[in-house]
Amino acid sequence: MRKVLYQRLNREAALGLVLSLCLLLCSGVFAVSLLGGYLLPDHSLALRLALAILPATLAVTVARWLFVVNPLPRGIVLAPDEALRFRRVVGRLCDQLRVPMPDRLLISNDLNAAVITRPRHGLWGPMESVLVVGLPLLQSVNPRQLQAILAHEIAHLGRQRAGDKAWSAHFRAWWLRVVDRIDNCPDIISRLVSVPLRPFSDRFVLSLLELSHLEEFEADAVAADMVGAEALAEALIEVALKAQILDAATWLVDPGRIVSGDAVGPSGLLDDGHRDALRELRGVLCTAELLDEPGPELHPALGDRLAALQVGLHSLIEEAPSAAHCYFRKLLPSLQLRFDSAMPMSLAAA
Structure with missing residues (x-):
């Protein structure tokens, strides 16, 4: 099919x-x-x-x-000598799927991750790949969950965005x-x-x-083989929970506890106080409503993805330090300052 x-x-x-x-x-x-x-x-x-x-x-x-x-997402392009541990994780996952390392790593200001392939000059030129990871996402998941998310995105690169398939995707878009x-x-x-x-x-x-949904399920299956279905399910649930809270905190709980200036920084990033509120809300949000909520525009609903992974909706294990703390600790002040100043660097063409 x-x-x-x-x-x-x-x-x-x-x-x-x-x-x-x-x-x-x-x-x-x-x-x-x-x-x-x-x-x-x-x-x-x-x-x-x-x-x-x-x-x-x-x-x-x-x-x-x-x-x-x-246009490519706005963000900060990582220099070759920055976030070396993060680069090693990406490189190891690429080696597992036998795909080249993405040409660029970009930190955006979204609660999301994506692999983008397109010609260097937009409509023509050599095909390039960019791995985009949002700083709010890095602050929302632990290293194990981040690896599951990266495995999913690199699965897209290996199965659906390599060679002739990358050009096919480009022409469809x-x-x-x-x-x-x-x-x-x-x-x-x-x-x-x-x-x-x-x-x-x-x-x-x-x-x-329909094709996008099938590709998402395929990437989920590949990522589950690489890092385990449970790790991928945890990552999907965690991101869905935090996205719902950021989007609908005003009616889920007392707005003063979530959307006050002490909870969310100027960039919409999650600090310790916000994470405490997240832990209290897990039981409330882990409902059928979350399962049936459609994902982002080209993603299947969370419930369908968990069913395909044969993992049920559940509260997560005790939180580990965030992936941002693990892989970007030295860069965090600089990244937050640049995003908060509303002057993100755009991805320049080579």
Whole structure:
């Protein structure tokens, strides 16, 4: 099922991009031919200019659809001599899956981790991989849980984002951006195209979501083999709990205990006082509501992921020191200062 879905989505993305590029090329050539006098040479320049407006406008519109690069997450790129213990953990997991070390390690300000692969220049160039790990995530999990999360992300890199598969993912994401631009651009051409395109684009988006869920389950299975299903389940539950508290503390508990200035720092990072409140709330949050809560946009629900791992929802073992304390202790003051000053470094192109 996954293979058939994967091949169909690749064909649809390739067809959509090829047709868009052909439309851009044809309209551009037609406009240039009119302006240069290669077409209708015996007619006046004013007439040729008037006739060239439509193909030129079409070419500009299609170019706006196509040449949109998703920016990489903002954050702090780790220098080669920083967080060496963390780098060794990533390297060991990469060796286990026999995949190259990510080209860059980026610390973001999100309660999340991800592996991003894309051409160096956005739409073209050598394929590069970036491992993004959020500082709030590092402060939310212990080293064992962090290794499970890293194993999951590196499983994506090894199974779904290596070699030709990385380019397939790039073209699927590219076509998805084109579809989104067509659907959201207010110009007349985009509106006219979006009407007949919508049934196909809606099916593409829903199928892409289905493929994403299958890839998440696959990465979970690989990570469970690497570090153990229990460790991965702990990490998934811990992140889900803390994400819910950060998002919904105002109605789960007394807001004064959670969202006061003493609990959460300017960057939204979790300090010791916040973690004490988290421990008290575990029993409240470990309910069916948490299991049924859909994950982030391209992730299955937590309950489905735990069921696939054959691990039940449970309160976690006694907390160990956070992964941030273990791997980034010397860098923490600097990282927090840079995030709190709202001046994160963007990932520069090589």
